[in-house]
Amino acid sequence: MSYRDKKPGGFNLLRLKAQPTGAIITFVRSDFDESDVAKLVRNVRYLTKSNEYSLFSGTYGRRNVNFLISGSGPAGLLSALYELTPSKIGPIVRIGASGGLRGAHTQDVVIVRSAFCMDRVSYALAKTKRVIADSTLMNQLSESLRAGRTKSRVEKVVSVDAMYLFERNVRRAEAQGAYCWDLETATILAFGRMFKVRTASVLYVVSDRAGNAIRSYPPIRKLGLVSSVLKALSV
Numbered sequence: 294m295s296y297r298d299k300k301p302g303g304f305n306l307l308r309l310k311a312q313p314t315g316a317i318i319t320f321v322r323s324d325f326d327e328s329d330v331a332k333l334v335r336n337v338r339y340l341t342k343s344n345e346y347s348l349f350s351g352t353y354g355r356r357n358v359n360f361l362i363s364g365s366g367p368a369g370l371l372s373a374l375y376e377l378t379p380s381k382i383g384p385i386v387r388i389g390a391s392g393g394l395r396g397a398h399t400q401d402v403v404i405v406r407s408a409f410c411m412d413r414v415s416y417a418l419a420k421t422k423r424v425i426a427d428s429t430l431m432n433q434l435s436e437s438l439r440a441g442r443t444k445s446r447v448e449k450v451v452s453v454d455a456m457y458l459f460e461r462n463v464r465r466a467e468a469q470g471a472y473c474w475d476l477e478t479a480t481i482l483a484f485g486r487m488f489k490v491r492t493a494s495v496l497y498v499v500s501d502r503a504g505n506a507i508r509s510y511p512p513i514r515k516l517g518l519v520s521s522v523l524k525a526l527s528v
Contacts, residue, residue, distance in 0.1 A: 309340045312380040313350055315357040316526040318519070319373075321365045321477065322347075323511040324389040330360060330519055346373045354527045367414035367452065367480040374484050384430055384491035386522050387481045390513060391450065391473040393501035394463070400507065401473075402445040402518065404434050405494040408479035409451040409471055411462040415479035424482035427491040430525070434495060437525035441517055448472035450496065452479030473498055495522060 320330075327347065331337050334351025340359075341348050346369075347362040359382070363370045374385075393401065407425045410416040415424065431447065438445045451466030451474045453459035463474050478494040485492030497513050500506040 309348070309376075311340055313340055313348060313359040313377060314381045315350075315359060315383075317359045317361055317377070317382050317385040318522055318526070319361040319363065319370070319385060319387050319477075319481070320389045322362050323365065325512050325516075325519065327360075327362055329516055333516065333520055333523060334358060345369070348373075348377075353523045356527050358523060358526060366455065366476050367412045370477050371414050371418070371480055371484065374480075378488065382490065384427065384493070384526065385481060385485060386430070386434070386492070386526065387477055387494040388518060388522055389475065389477065389494075389496060390499045390510065391475040391478075391496035393473050393498040394451075394467045394471055395502060397473050397498050397501050399498055399501050399505045401498040402438065402443055403450065403473055403496040403498065404431055404438070404445050404447045405450050405478055405482075405496060406431065406447050407449050408482050408494070409449065409466040409469065410479045410483060411459065411466060412452050412454040412476065412479060414454075415452060415483040418480070418483035418487050424479055424486055426482055426493040427485065430491050430493040433525040433528050434493060434522065437521040437528075438495075438518075440524070441521045443517060443521060445495075446472075450475060450478050450494070452476055 334353045336352045339349045350359045449471045451471040499510045
């Protein structure tokens with residue numbers, strides 16, 4: 294069964310001007326400057342634009358790519374993803390900020406191997422405690438980051454429902470090897486598992502357990518990370 298067989302019926306909150314095709318890069322609105330990201334592609338066309346969600350398409354090389362910009366948190370992101378299910382999309386890569394756990398340092402770049410589903414949205418989607426990224430997509434991201442001279446590491450992450458409220462869950466996942474935490478990665482991977490879409494996540498550590506933080510964040514100012522993801526998706 295494909296994701297199109299499971300599409301929700303009767304609503305489309307995004308009110309898309311056209312259905313997107315091709316790869317999706319998704320990020321939280323506060324994590325990148327949307328106008329700067331748009332400069333990385335040609336032929337920019339907004340399919341929808343609102344305070345809740347934005348979706349624009351562009352051309353990178355010879356491929357069409359889409360950028361889905363949402364608010365933070367798994368529920369809002371899932372709503373936007375569900376509304377894309379009638380379209381021929383995929384793969385999907387999340388890129389954004391994370392908090393570092395044991396051993397992590399600010400400015401680390403993490404390619405997610407798997408995510409602990411400690412938020413209710415991803416757990417309800419996946420019906421499992423851990424979801425796994427697509428291995429081929431992970432390798433493409435790793436090679437592209439390396440070609441762009443960006444050091445990265447492959448690690449586990451834990452996703453929770455909201456910042457600051459779920460320290461016990463974060464610590465439990467940390468004991469099981471989670472290197473960092475965020476809100477959205479498990480939802481992306483669980484969505485891919487449910488709808489058979491290749492998914493992955495690249496995270497930038499903006500704070501760590503030692504109390505260090507990147508003072509210039511938000512937004513993430515390393516647009517080279519987005520460029521590397523674009524190159525990986527063009528393979």
